Amino acid sequence: MSAAVALEFEKPVKNLEAKIAELSRLVGEETDGAMSVELEKLREQAAKRLTQVYSNLDPWQKCQVARHPDRPQFLALADMLLSDYQPLAGDRNFGDDQAILGGLARFRGRAVVVMGHEKGHDMNSRVKHNFGMGRPEGYRKAIRLMELADQFGLPVLSFVDTPGAYPGKGAEERGQAEAIARSIQSGLRLRVPSIAVITGEGGSGGAVALAASNRVLMFEHAVYSVISPEGCASILWRDGKFAKEAAGALNLTAQDLLRLKIIDGIVDEPVGGAHRQPVEAAMALGDALENQLALLSSMDGSALKRAREQRFLAIGREGLV
Amino acid sequence: MNWLSRHVRPGIQRLVGNKKETPDNLWTKCQSCDQMLFHKALAENLQVCTHCGHHHRMTVLERLDSLFDDGAYQRLEQPELPADPLKFKDKKPYIARLKEYQSKTDEKDAVIVAKGTMGDAPVIIAAFNFAFMGGSMGRAVGEALVLAAEAAVANKAALLVIPASGGARMQEGILSLMQMPRSIIAVEHMREARLPYVVLLTNPTTGGVTASFAMLGDLTLSEPNAVIGFAGRRVIEETIREQLPDDFQTAEYLQEHGMVDQVVDRLELRGRLIMLFGLLRGVPGPTVPADPATDGAPAMAEDEPIASFDQV
Numbered sequence: 001m002s003a004a005v006a007l008e009f010e011k012p013v014k015n016l017e018a019k020i021a022e023l024s025r026l027v028g029e030e031t032d033g034a035m036s037v038e039l040e041k042l043r044e045q046a047a048k049r050l051t052q053v054y055s056n057l058d059p060w061q062k063c064q065v066a067r068h069p070d071r072p073q074f075l076a077l078a079d080m081l082l083s084d085y086q087p088l089a090g091d092r093n094f095g096d097d098q099a100i101l102g103g104l105a106r107f108r109g110r111a112v113v114v115m116g117h118e119k120g121h122d123m124n125s126r127v128k129h130n131f132g133m134g135r136p137e138g139y140r141k142a143i144r145l146m147e148l149a150d151q152f153g154l155p156v157l158s159f160v161d162t163p164g165a166y167p168g169k170g171a172e173e174r175g176q177a178e179a180i181a182r183s184i185q186s187g188l189r190l191r192v193p194s195i196a197v198i199t200g201e202g203g204s205g206g207a208v209a210l211a212a213s214n215r216v217l218m219f220e221h222a223v224y225s226v227i228s229p230e231g232c233a234s235i236l237w238r239d240g241k242f243a244k245e246a247a248g249a250l251n252l253t254a255q256d257l258l259r260l261k262i263i264d265g266i267v268d269e270p271v272g273g274a275h276r277q278p279v280e281a282a283m284a285l286g287d288a289l290e291n292q293l294a295l296l297s298s299m300d301g302s303a304l305k306r307a308r309e310q311r312f313l314a315i316g317r318e319g320l321v
Numbered sequence: 322m323n324w325l326s327r328h329v330r331p332g333i334q335r336l337v338g339n340k341k342e343t344p345d346n347l348w349t350k351c352q353s354c355d356q357m358l359f360h361k362a363l364a365e366n367l368q369v370c371t372h373c374g375h376h377h378r379m380t381v382l383e384r385l386d387s388l389f390d391d392g393a394y395q396r397l398e399q400p401e402l403p404a405d406p407l408k409f410k411d412k413k414p415y416i417a418r419l420k421e422y423q424s425k426t427d428e429k430d431a432v433i434v435a436k437g438t439m440g441d442a443p444v445i446i447a448a449f450n451f452a453f454m455g456g457s458m459g460r461a462v463g464e465a466l467v468l469a470a471e472a473a474v475a476n477k478a479a480l481l482v483i484p485a486s487g488g489a490r491m492q493e494g495i496l497s498l499m500q501m502p503r504s505i506i507a508v509e510h511m512r513e514a515r516l517p518y519v520v521l522l523t524n525p526t527t528g529g530v531t532a533s534f535a536m537l538g539d540l541t542l543s544e545p546n547a548v549i550g551f552a553g554r555r556v557i558e559e560t561i562r563e564q565l566p567d568d569f570q571t572a573e574y575l576q577e578h579g580m581v582d583q584v585v586d587r588l589e590l591r592g593r594l595i596m597l598f599g600l601l602r603g604v605p606g607p608t609v610p611a612d613p614a615t616d617g618a619p620a621m622a623e624d625e626p627i628a629s630f631d632q633v
Contacts, residue, residue, distance in 0.1 A: 165532075166560075167557045167560050169557060169565060172551060172552065172557065174578075175536070175580050176532070176551040177532040177550070177551040178537075178580060180501075180532040180551070181531075184505050185508070188505060189509070204489075204498060205501060205528075205529050208499075208501050208502060209532075212502045224495060225494065226498040227489070232491050235491065236491060237411055249410060249411060249494070250409075250491075250494045250495070251407050257495060260406065260407075260496070262499065309506050309509070312506060315499045316406070316460040316496045
């Protein structure tokens, strides 16, 4: 059902695609003739239009692409990028969070610890994964996984895609704030290479909890922000309708964040976004991860920890105008 | 302050003259029990109501005065940062808002870092000023915490951080989010130096501030009845569609749920901190337990440091 989801600004392209589908049904097997020439023209037009739309996305449109239900999330990425994935469950205190998943796996032959957010793609899976909003036991599972990685000298890869940490009664009572703080602390303490990728929506504390890493990458149309544009608008403009303005003011696109030196690199997405061609997107991500991992692998434990601290301490101090 | 006169054009308020709103002889109504309190008496009682014990907000300077030995301390200069790199603008440009608060509070930003002694032992205090944009955490706040930890390590001092903050400063966007890991690095430096890092949660401590350095103290204390949480009460109620208990997210509620070591009355705070810092540092003390009959517990440390915690 989510395959039908078309974002507002994609509609002209979707209309063209519908026409193409209709026309190719009429053309049938016929390979030459006026109809198929027309069809070819339409296809070119649609491709051109798509490229055009996606090379000019404004920040608010990027938020919508980043939240697209067909965008590959943790499980899909694990499937496409990893072999021998062994999911590990639970925080050994309270429960097993379904918004933050992770485990052991091999990435291009190398044993690693992986973790990330799963939001779900349809109503049932969204409810199961709590829309990707972690509870304390999720962050504590992440802490466990990071400590495991440290213990066995395995690199940590994390895929971040969350609207934010879950605002619930139980979550507060079980120490949501403390769990997030400790998760960041665990990330900063690692003596193994760590790479985080913001694959979709990098929502505030719930995102940075899994992204205090040696390298932080972003997919081309991902966003990463201190607060959602809607939340920001309702506080600063006192009206959620100003989300578009807030999205612009927040500087939340991958391109903004690279300029601000918050992230280390952008992973290009196929034309039309990762949700249209998830396999190509995953392969590009795999190549980027492999490159970064190779760069980090020559460093020893204390150098990795020191370099990570320096990376974060340098943010906001220089190079900003 | 010199800094202000150098960099900020005086606002209207300052031109008109910064009128003191409350003369010393005025009465104040307690926010909790409605009793009328003599303004000066309330200040002398550290803004704690003499009738019901309600803790009113203290200014940062009152706070520092009340904690350091003889109220004596030295403020640490904070580095200048490029202002407003995002050129953020909502209904008003951030830079204008910032200047407005700077002139209103006579401070550069929301945290003051000071160096002094408590019970003769060196302590660095980083205290949040809620009056400065709700004590929100942006680059200057993160930088102040990093500076405070650096100073503590350099002086082999304990670090006391006193948050009072609504959370991240939205107008600094992602740069404010980055203060979460940055402030935790400061905590990490304290830990590596094996120096005490204590957090005193005050009303309110929420959002990204709670979810970073504020929950990572070696010890976590709170003032009574302070609101402490990650998500705001209204957001939670809207999400789960149920009424939350009245005391939800209060210091006492958090203590019940295992998140806070002690809820400490402000009048006992200085003595308690001196005691705790001494214990953490392994300073030797009395060899026999205090006699409960004589109420040997040093409840209120006044100007005299408690003898047993003198430096050896």
